[in-house]
Every structure is written in C-alpha cells, then in structure tokens.
Amino acid sequence: MTRDRTAVELIAIGDELLSGATIDTNAAYIALELEAIGLRVTRKSTVADAEDAIADALRSALERTGTVITTGGLGPTRDDVTRSAVARVFGRPLEFRQELWEALQRRWARRGPIPETNRVQAEVPAGGTVFPNPRGTAPGIAVADAKLGLCILLPGPPDELRALVREAVVPYLAERADASVRRPFRRYLRTAGIAESAIAQRVGSALDDLPVDVAFLPEIDGNDLRLTAWGSDESEVAGALDRAVERLREILGAHIYVEGTAELAEVVGAMLRERGLKLAVAESCTAGLIAKRLTDPPGASDYFWGGFVVYDDRAKIELLGVDEATLQLHGAVSEPVVRQMAEGARSRSGAEAAVAVTGIAGPAGGSAEKPVGTVWLAVAVGDEVAARGVHIPGARDAVRARAAQGALDLLRRVLLRGEGSRGVEGMINDH
Amino acid sequence: MTRDRTAVELIAIGDELLSGATIDTNAAYIALELEAIGLRVTRKSTVADAEDAIADALRSALERTGTVITTGGLGPTRDDVTRSAVARVFGRPLEFRQELWEALQRRWARRGPIPETNRVQAEVPAGGTVFPNPRGTAPGIAVADAKLGLCILLPGPPDELRALVREAVVPYLAERADASVRRPFRRYLRTAGIAESAIAQRVGSALDDLPVDVAFLPEIDGNDLRLTAWGSDESEVAGALDRAVERLREILGAHIYVEGTAELAEVVGAMLRERGLKLAVAESCTAGLIAKRLTDPPGASDYFWGGFVVYDDRAKIELLGVDEATLQLHGAVSEPVVRQMAEGARSRSGAEAAVAVTGIAGPAGGSAEKPVGTVWLAVAVGDEVAARGVHIPGARDAVRARAAQGALDLLRRVLLRGEGSRGVEGMINDH
Numbered sequence: 001m002t003r004d005r006t007a008v009e010l011i012a013i014g015d016e017l018l019s020g021a022t023i024d025t026n027a028a029y030i031a032l033e034l035e036a037i038g039l040r041v042t043r044k045s046t047v048a049d050a051e052d053a054i055a056d057a058l059r060s061a062l063e064r065t066g067t068v069i070t071t072g073g074l075g076p077t078r079d080d081v082t083r084s085a086v087a088r089v090f091g092r093p094l095e096f097r098q099e100l101w102e103a104l105q106r107r108w109a110r111r112g113p114i115p116e117t118n119r120v121q122a123e124v125p126a127g128g129t130v131f132p133n134p135r136g137t138a139p140g141i142a143v144a145d146a147k148l149g150l151c152i153l154l155p156g157p158p159d160e161l162r163a164l165v166r167e168a169v170v171p172y173l174a175e176r177a178d179a180s181v182r183r184p185f186r187r188y189l190r191t192a193g194i195a196e197s198a199i200a201q202r203v204g205s206a207l208d209d210l211p212v213d214v215a216f217l218p219e220i221d222g223n224d225l226r227l228t229a230w231g232s233d234e235s236e237v238a239g240a241l242d243r244a245v246e247r248l249r250e251i252l253g254a255h256i257y258v259e260g261t262a263e264l265a266e267v268v269g270a271m272l273r274e275r276g277l278k279l280a281v282a283e284s285c286t287a288g289l290i291a292k293r294l295t296d297p298p299g300a301s302d303y304f305w306g307g308f309v310v311y312d313d314r315a316k317i318e319l320l321g322v323d324e325a326t327l328q329l330h331g332a333v334s335e336p337v338v339r340q341m342a343e344g345a346r347s348r349s350g351a352e353a354a355v356a357v358t359g360i361a362g363p364a365g366g367s368a369e370k371p372v373g374t375v376w377l378a379v380a381v382g383d384e385v386a387a388r389g390v391h392i393p394g395a396r397d398a399v400r401a402r403a404a405q406g407a408l409d410l411l412r413r414v415l416l417r418g419e420g421s422r423g424v425e426g427m428i429n430d431h
Numbered sequence: 432m433t434r435d436r437t438a439v440e441l442i443a444i445g446d447e448l449l450s451g452a453t454i455d456t457n458a459a460y461i462a463l464e465l466e467a468i469g470l471r472v473t474r475k476s477t478v479a480d481a482e483d484a485i486a487d488a489l490r491s492a493l494e495r496t497g498t499v500i501t502t503g504g505l506g507p508t509r510d511d512v513t514r515s516a517v518a519r520v521f522g523r524p525l526e527f528r529q530e531l532w533e534a535l536q537r538r539w540a541r542r543g544p545i546p547e548t549n550r551v552q553a554e555v556p557a558g559g560t561v562f563p564n565p566r567g568t569a570p571g572i573a574v575a576d577a578k579l580g581l582c583i584l585l586p587g588p589p590d591e592l593r594a595l596v597r598e599a600v601v602p603y604l605a606e607r608a609d610a611s612v613r614r615p616f617r618r619y620l621r622t623a624g625i626a627e628s629a630i631a632q633r634v635g636s637a638l639d640d641l642p643v644d645v646a647f648l649p650e651i652d653g654n655d656l657r658l659t660a661w662g663s664d665e666s667e668v669a670g671a672l673d674r675a676v677e678r679l680r681e682i683l684g685a686h687i688y689v690e691g692t693a694e695l696a697e698v699v700g701a702m703l704r705e706r707g708l709k710l711a712v713a714e715s716c717t718a719g720l721i722a723k724r725l726t727d728p729p730g731a732s733d734y735f736w737g738g739f740v741v742y743d744d745r746a747k748i749e750l751l752g753v754d755e756a757t758l759q760l761h762g763a764v765s766e767p768v769v770r771q772m773a774e775g776a777r778s779r780s781g782a783e784a785a786v787a788v789t790g791i792a793g794p795a796g797g798s799a800e801k802p803v804g805t806v807w808l809a810v811a812v813g814d815e816v817a818a819r820g821v822h823i824p825g826a827r828d829a830v831r832a833r834a835a836q837g838a839l840d841l842l843r844r845v846l847l848r849g850e851g852s853r854g855v856e857g858m859i860n861d862h
Contacts, residue, residue, distance in 0.1 A: 020458070020463040031450055281719075291719030300718075305742065311736065312709070315737030318781070349746065349750075
C-alpha cells in the first residue's frame with residue numbers, strides 16, 4: 001500500500017463531544033497548524049470514552065492513513081482510557097515512568113499528597129516518546145511502529161493541547177516530513193460596501209496568470225478575500241502574492257479597508273488617531289453598537305469621545321436638537337433627520353467628527369415605503385455632512401450589525417477623501 | 432446482531448470541516464435535540480467531499496449502528512456528492528423529482544433562469560422521503576432499508592439544518608422510537624451576582640432526596656443551573672422538578688433572575704415595561720454595550736429611552752453635568768462620579784430610571800489603588816440612587832461584559848424592591 005505521506009487522521013475522544021455539551025475546537029486548531037507544515041487532515045472520528053470504540057477507530061485510521069492524532073481521554077479517572085486503548089492496538093504494555101510520576105507529585109505539592117489513582121498519568125505505552133505538558137497533568141505521547149504507523153496522544157483541554165501542538169507536535173512532525181513538501185502561504189484583504197458577486201465580477205480573470213488561489217469569505221459585515229500560494233518556501237511565492245494584492249488593490253480600490261485581519265473599527269480608530277480627530281456617535285437603531293465596537297480595542301480614548309443613544313424620538317430632539325417638524329414630516333428614518341443627528345452630535349460634543357445612524361431593525365416598524373432594513377447613515381466632519389441610505393437584508397441582529405459596519409465604512413471613506421466629504425456619496429454607492 | 436435502538440451516528444461532510452476553516456456546530460445541536468427524544472449520538476465521522484470516503488464511512492456506521500444522519504454535501508456543485516454516495520451504499524438509483532425541481536425554479540424566479548447544473552438538487556435516492564426545506568435549496572432526505580438501516584441526509588448551513596432537525600427529523604425519529612424509552616426533562620434557572628462556589632455551598636445536599644441532577648453551567652455573565660430528571664413521560668418527573676425549583680428558589684432567592692433561558696436584558700426590559708418606566712443609560716467603560724443589550728429584543732422602545740456614552744471625561748461633564756471638582760478629587764472611577772452619572776442621565780433624559788457604569792476595562796489605566804477591573808455601578812429611580820463597587824477579573828472584553836451584566840442586575844434588584852432602593856447595597860453584596 002502506498003500511503004499519502006501528507007495525510008493525518010484525528011480521533012477526538014470524549015462523551016461530552018458526542019452529547020453536544022462541548023463543541024470540539026481542537027480539530028480546527030490542529031488542522032491549521034498542520035497545514036502550515038504541508039500536512040492535511042483527511043478524516044476525523046469522534047468516539048466515546050470507551051476502550052473498544054477508541055481501539056476500533058484507531059485501527060481503521062492507522063490502516064487508512066498511518067498517522068493519527070488523538071485528543072482527550074488522558075485524565076486520571078476510570079473514564080480516561082486512551083492510553084490503554086493505544087497500548088492494545090500497538091501490542092505494547094503500559095510502562096510506568098518514574099520521572100513523570102515525580103513531575104506529577106511536584107505539581108500536586110501545594111495541594112497535598114497526590115492520590116494513587118493519578119499514577120495512571122505516569123504510564124506510557126512502552127517505547128513511547130513523551131512531550132512534557134507544563135500547563136497540565138497529562139503529557140503528550142508519541143507511539144511509532146514501522147508497520148502500524150504513528151499515533152500521537154494529546155490531552156483535551158484546549159490551552160494545553162494548543163501549546164503542545166505548537167511547541168512539540170509540529171516540530172516533531174516537521175522533522176519527519178519530506179523537506180520538499182509544499183505549504184500554503186496566505187494574504188488576506190478585507191472589504192466593505194461591495195457585494196460578493198460584484199467583487200467576483202470585477203476580479204474576473206485578472207489573477208488567472210498567477211499561481212495564487214482566491215477564496216471569497218463572506219462575513220456578516222462584509223466580504224474578505226483570502227489569497228493562497230503554495231511553495232516549499234515563502235520566498236518562492238512572495239512575488240506572486242505581492243502582485244495579486246497589488247492587482248486587487250487596483251481593481252477594488254477603496255472597497256478594501258485593510259490588508260490583514262484587523263477589524264474595521266480598529267482601522268477607523270487608527271485613521272482618527274493619525275489625524276488627531278475625536279469622534280462622537282449618534283445611534284438610534286444600533287443603540288450603542290457602534291460605540292461598543294469603537295471601544296473594543298484598548299486605547300480607544302485617543303480617538304473616541306462618546307456620544308448619544310437616541311432610541312426614542314424625544315431623545316433625538318432633546319439630546320441632538322433634531323427639529324420636531326422635520327421628524328414629523330420625514331419620519332425618524334430619513335436623510336434630513338440623520339443629517340441633523342450627525343450635526344447635532346458633532347456640535348453638542350465639540351468633537352471634530354461624528355457618525356449617525358437611524359433605521360428600522362425590525363421585526364416590527366416597517367412599512368411599504370420604508371421596509372425593515374431601511375437605514376440612513378451620516379458622517380459630519382467639520383461643517384460638512386455626508387449621508388447615505390441603504391437597504392439591509394436580514395433579521396434584527398444582522399440589520400444592526402451591518403448598519404454599524406456601514407456607518408464605520410462611511411466614516412472611513414470620508415476620512416480617506418480628506419477632511420471634507422465631497423464626492424463621497426457617488427463613490428460609496430458603487431455596487 | 433442486536434442493535435442498540437437508541438444509538439445514532441453522525442457523518443459530517445465537507446473539506447472545510449477538515450481544513451479547520453469551519454467549526455462544526457451542527458453535531459452538538461443534533462445531539463441535544465436527539466437526547467430530548469431518548470436517542471444518543473454514539474459516534475461521529477468527519478469526511479472530505481469525496482464519494483468514496485462518504486460511502487466508506489456510511490457503510491461502517493450502518494453496520495455498527497443502523498441509524499445515521501449525514502450533514503453537508505447537498506449543494507449543486509461537483510463537490511456535493513452525498514446524494515450519490517448514499518444512493519451507491521443503498522444500491523438505489525438517483526430519482527429525479529419533478530416537484531422538487533419546480534420548487535427550485537420558484538426559489539430562483541426572482542434571480543432569473545435556474546442553471547441546469549442545479550437539477551442534481553431535485554434528485555433523491557429512489558424511494559427516499561423528502562423533508563422540505565423552506566430556508567434553502569437542498570431538502571432533507573430519509574432513505575430506509577429493512578436490512579441496511581436508516582440514513583437521513585441534511586444540508587450543512589446551520590440555520591437550515593436546525594429548522595429541519597426541529598421540524599422534521601425529530602418528529603420522524605420520535606415516531607419510529609420505542610415509546611417506553613426514558614428521556615431527560617429539564618428546567619433551567621439563571622443567576623447573577625453570586626459565585627459558582629457560593630451556589631454549590633448553599634445548595635449543599637438540599638436536593639439529594641430528589642431524583643433530579645443539578646449541573647452548574649458557568650457563563651461569562653453569571654451561573655446557570657440545569658436540572659434534569661429522567662422518565663418516559665413528563666408527568667412522571669414534573670413533580671420532582673417542581674420541588675427542586677421551589678427549593679432552589681428558597682435557597683438562592685433574588686440571585687435567580689429567571690426560570691428558563693431568557694437573557695437578563697429581556698427580564699429587566701419586561702420589568703420596566705410592566706412598571707411603565709422608561710430607562711436611560713450612562714456608560715463609560717461599557718460604551719454602549721448596555722444600551723445594545725437592552726435593545727437586542729424587539730419592542731425595546733416600550734422601555735428604552737436612550738442615553739449617553741461618556742467615554743471621555745469631558746463627555747461626563749458636558750452631557751451629564753458631572754462636577755469637574757468631584758472628578759478631579761475622586762477620579763472618574765468612583766462612587767461619587769457614578770452617582771452623579773446616574774442622576775444626570777435620569778434628570779437630563781426625563782426618563783423615570785437610569786443606570787450608570789464607570790470602570791477600568793484595561794489593559795492599561797489601572798493603578799495600585801484602582802486596578803484593572805475596578806467598576807462602579809449605579810441605578811437611579813425617582814430621587815433615589817443605589818451604587819455598588821465591584822472588582823471584575825478577566826481581560827478587557829470580560830470586564831466590559833460583566834460590568835454590563837452587573838449594571839442590569841443592580842437595576843433588576845432595585846426594581847424588585849419597589850420604586851426605592853433602600854437595602855439594595857446590602858443585599859447584592861451577598862457573595
């Protein structure tokens with residue numbers, strides 16, 4: 001049998017993973033770390049804390065793939081049977097390791113004498129390689145057999161597992177791996193204010209001559225692009241990735257708000273900080289969400305002043321000076337009102353910039369003329385105000401999240417064009 | 432072979448699940464829904480979008496267990512091969528269903544003519560039962576064979592899957608299940624303002640004589656209690672569950688904010704609505720998070736007026752009338768300032784009630800006297816103001832989330848005591 005030397009199978013062990021009490025996030029972490037050294041996860045099995053089930057899954061996985069990582073079932077209780085299942089499949093006894101027992105005793109020292117039941121955590125299938133785990137009581141263990149293949153046992157708690165994968169398993173597997181193996185190198189671009197289909201249409205075949213894959217990753221807030229090039233070394237693919245990024249920047253222009261994985265609120269915060277501007281918010285339907293997002297990053301006090309949550313129409317009038325007649329004539333969700341909100345927030349705060357949102361988040365409150373999802377956004381910088389109306393699909397949460405993102409994006413575009421706002425409306429309606 | 436009639440296996444299908452790009456949350460949802468009708472998930476396999484791998488996993492699962500649910504791989508592209516893999520294992524051809532094709536065409540009507548490639552989504556392994564999916568293009572399908580067993584195919588998108596499980600799969604399986612099987616019946620109690628260890632200590636052995644299990648579920652916002660009793664029928668266990676709830680209510684008193692799974696913001700919103708009060712907020716470190724949470728439920732305009740995000744100290748002075756000398760003497764994170772914030776929010780809004788928060792969310796800004804996590808909360812109702820200082824452990828996000836929860840909980844306790852606030856401080860420091 002010729003095996004794919006880059007394939008790895010995972011076996012996740014634990015009743016709590018099957019009952020729905022715990023969602024397994026270890027597998028995704030392992031897959032991403034392995035991918036970076038050119039290995040692929042080809043199958044995963046989730047089994048109960050039962051020796052027969054573990055042994056059965058391990059046998060099948062070794063036959064198919066030859067390299068297996070197990071997670072969980074290494075604790076000190078009777079439920080924890082991964083060690084004995086692996087020892088059985090590899091036909092080896094469990095070996096007591098004095099140095100592991102001493103390490104366990106040192107960990108326990110402060111809590112009092114260690115229970116004898118914990119001795120099992122010092123046992124290793126004979127000949128196994130131990131990966132010390134400074135964060136917990138169960139070490140990682142590698143058991144290799146020329147005929148059967150390789151099995152690596154890892155503890156289930158995510159913080160312990162992640163450290164062991166990063167610090168021990170990846171170096172161990174990388175050393176055994178074929179040096180010529182190709183690995184993925186990645187770049188990310190994040191966009192706002194342009195639909196996925198519009199991105200795809202504009203990009204068209206523009207990258208077809210480059211050895212770079214483009215994946216579209218739609219998020220509730222916007223569309224991200226992930227560029228991937230495969231090589232055995234970063235220097236081999238950096239040029240192609242650079243060219244791809246450059247072309248996408250030409251094609252998508254200001255729709256790209258960052259290269260990398262930063263949040264739009266961080267990008268906007270950095271722009272305000274750089275320009276020495278303080279921002280005030282005026283939020284109706286988003287009711288604090290924009291302020292919350294702008295203050296998620298530490299250091300937000302450099303650029304964030306504060307603002308007004310004007311859910312009730314009385315709040316719009318009293319806190320922001322929105323004209324009562326305008327409210328009655330046009331309704332709270334209208335261009336004249338959102339402009340007055342932005343102006344009011346700026347002038348009443350004394351901040352240099354303000355952003356305002358008013359909309360119908362639903363599920364109630366819509367009409368034929370202004371259905372749920374109708375949202376008006378405005379940005380005031382100095383004496384100029386830019387406003388924009390949008391229709392946002394989705395349920396209440398999605399409307400609020402997208403309205404907040406749209407407001408931050410409008411602010412970003414206004415700041416990009418300089419202190420004024422001329423020309424912004426045309427630009428941002430481009431999709 | 433005698434099979435465990437309550438066992439079900441899951442097969443999750445998709446390259447993105449193995450690559451780490453997507454974390455599978457469908458399996459946990461299915462497991463919890465099945466548990467409620469007395470079925471257990473005994474194994475789960477995650478395989479690639481490859482017909483051989485799916486067929487291989489399905490054959491093993493049918494042999495072991497006889498009842499299998501697959502998720503994913505039902506889309507219209509060449510990657511989507513679940514239908515053909517299942518048809519192969521059951522030895523049946525794929526059957527074109529005219530009524531499914533017509534439903535697909537209706538879904539597409541607005542977008543233009545449907546591509547011919549989508550015809551595969553109207554195909555079903557011969558004799559299969561279709562579960563219509565109003566939320567997406569791929570219906571659920573059940574294929575049953577007296578010898579091989581049962582396989583249910585579900586689409587991968589979580590919103591579609593959940594609705595199909597709830598509305599079609601659970602009723603379908605419940606009808607086939609053994610009526611005498613014991614199932615879990617559950618009650619939930621949610622608490623705020625009391626530590627898990629304090630709950631455990633107070634509860635002690637108080638429920639030991641009842642056939643009810645209590646699980647403590649610590650959340651970032653507070654501690655939930657889950658009560659479980661097993662029986663073949665709700666009437667069998669309702670009495671024991673009622674008694675357990677009653678005893679816990681006696682033991683934990685006002686720390687319990689709801690029986691069920693409602694959010695604290697909903698509970699507080701309902702209390703305000705009932706009392707005909709409108710609320711204003713004054714938020715510094717939480718910067719909009721309390722307002723956002725209070726407006727998450729539809730209909731929040733019944734009780735939520737709006738408020739003030741006073742991140743900058745100038746905002747506290749200008750928007751709320753906090754006294755500049757008090758700010759300088761005591762600092763922004765202090766009892767006198769939080770009291771002035773709550774009073775200012777109430778009087779300047781004209782709302783009957785106000786809640787205020789000021790704190791150090793970190794990571795910077797802490798001192799020996801006021802470390803990161805120092806938070807002051809206040810509630811004003813009418814002329815009375817109740818204030819409370821807390822130290823919240825954790826990183827920036829956790830401090831902000833817990834400060835918001837603490838503020839809502841203080842408001843709840845003040846409202847519980849009537850319009851005034853006397854005695855509230857003593858009561859809520861009880862942990």
